[in-house]
Amino acid sequence: xxYHIDKDSTTSAYMQLxxxxxxxxxxxxxxxxxxxxxxxxLAEESGTSVITVEHAYAILCDEGxxxxxxxxxxxxxxxxHDFLSSAESTTDTSAQAFYGPHTxxxxxxxxxxxxxxxxxxxxxxxxxxxxxxxxxxxGEDILVKSPNHxxxxxxxxIASYLARSTGIHVxxxxxxxxxxxxxxxxxxxxxxxxxxxxxxxxPSYDKIYRVYQACGVMCDMLTLGPDGIETAELNRTKATVxxxxxxxxxxxxxxxxxxxxxxxxxxxxxxxxxxxEDNYDSELTVSSKHEDTVFSLAPxxxxxxxxxxxxxxxxxxxxxxxxxxxxxxxxFEDKLGFYSxxxxxxxxxxxxxxxxxxxxxxxxxxxxRARRKSRDIDNK
Numbered sequence: 400x401x402y403h404i405d406k407d408s409t410t411s412a413y414m415q416l417x418x419x420x421x422x423x424x425x426x427x428x429x430x431x432x433x434x435x436x437x438x439x440x441l442a443e444e445s446g447t448s449v450i451t452v453e454h455a456y457a458i459l460c461d462e463g464x465x466x467x468x469x470x471x472x473x474x475x476x477x478x479x480h481d482f483l484s485s486a487e488s489t490t491d492t493s494a495q496a497f498y499g500p501h502t503x504x505x506x507x508x509x510x511x512x513x514x515x516x517x518x519x520x521x522x523x524x525x526x527x528x529x530x531x532x533x534x535x536x537x538g539e540d541i542l543v544k545s546p547n548h549x550x551x552x553x554x555x556x557i558a559s560y561l562a563r564s565t566g567i568h569v570x571x572x573x574x575x576x577x578x579x580x581x582x583x584x585x586x587x588x589x590x591x592x593x594x595x596x597x598x599x600x601x602p603s604y605d606k607i608y609r610v611y612q613a614c615g616v617m618c619d620m621l622t623l624g625p626d627g628i629e630t631a632e633l634n635r636t637k638a639t640v641x642x643x644x645x646x647x648x649x650x651x652x653x654x655x656x657x658x659x660x661x662x663x664x665x666x667x668x669x670x671x672x673x674x675x676e677d678n679y680d681s682e683l684t685v686s687s688k689h690e691d692t693v694f695s696l697a698p699x700x701x702x703x704x705x706x707x708x709x710x711x712x713x714x715x716x717x718x719x720x721x722x723x724x725x726x727x728x729x730x731f732e733d734k735l736g737f738y739s740x741x742x743x744x745x746x747x748x749x750x751x752x753x754x755x756x757x758x759x760x761x762x763x764x765x766x767x768r769a770r771r772k773s774r775d776i777d778n779k
Contacts, residue, residue: 549576
């Protein structure tokens with residue numbers, strides 16, 4: 400067996416073993432359904448203890464790579480399409496946020512009795528651990544005022560995450576941080592002008608319409624068909640801004656196929672219009688097929704991408720971001736560059752650490768797999 404533990408390494412033995420096993424599972428050395436070596440055999444072959452192997456297996460179970468079957472051992476359940484890409488690094492502290500340093504026991508946090516756990520809930524232990532790390536690492540720097548467009552640490556982390564997970568390749572300076580989607584909607588009205596007609600999906604999330612209406616914008620509601628906005632509706636509208644939620648639109652849960660997304664792009668080119676691509680909740684899909692964003696399909700200059708962390712982490716995390724095309728950067732700076740960032744630097748540093756450590760994407764992968772498993776059971 401090839402697993403080797405470097406006793407001189409600063410990385411703990413169980414984390415070294417975890418990394419090697421995860422790599423073998425991800426590259427197909429252990430295929431879906433394969434049984435892993437027993438804890439005792441792996442401990443003997445790697446020169447470690449059974450508890451060390453238990454720790455490594457426990458993390459792999461928690462992340463959805465393997466599962467334990469009573470009296471049968473550990474089996475691979477990893478399938479590539481169940482996972483978004485995740486950061487390569489996993490630290491000892493992030494693993495210990497799930498498992499104690501000396502046992503394989505799962506650590507839970509006692510919350511108020513009225514609190515209801517959902518499958519998309521971010522692990523509180525990871526969040527609190529990250530907050531403590533940021534306070535220790537940054538000290539009084541968490542009290543300073545944020546740069547107007549957001550901290551460079553978070554903007555860089557988001558840029559890397561978008562490249563890994565969506566194929567959107569942008570520079571950090573194209574990313575603007577704000578306190579949630581509604582705030583960013585109002586900024587976009589100020590940027591593009593409220594004299595424009597904004598076209599929205601019908602039905603769509605009610606707050607989108609209400610924010611635009613409060614900003615004095617005339618909205619044209621375009622009827623959704625089974626694959627997105629109906630072609631006849633696109634042809635009739637005089638709008639020059641199209642606000643779409645192309646993935647899992649609420650409340651219809653319609654996802655626009657790639658043909659429809661390209662139709663949106665052709666429409667925008669013909670109308671000399673902008674598209675606002677609102678991808679709220681898009682990460683938590685159970686779809687096994689990678690869906691290209693409109694931003695990644697379109698030529699540079701016509702699509703503004705928008706997303707938040709409210710669904711993927713917690714509703715209390717009122718942090719969103721938008722990605723501006725290069726041709727709007729100077730206009731944004733000239734018209735709105737004076738606005739202060741509405742998100743405290745502490746929250747921005749915490750989010751950057753969650754993304755860079757891989758904790759954010761590991762959580763998304765767990766949710767995706769759990770939802771897929773639930774869907775498969777329901778469909779049986």
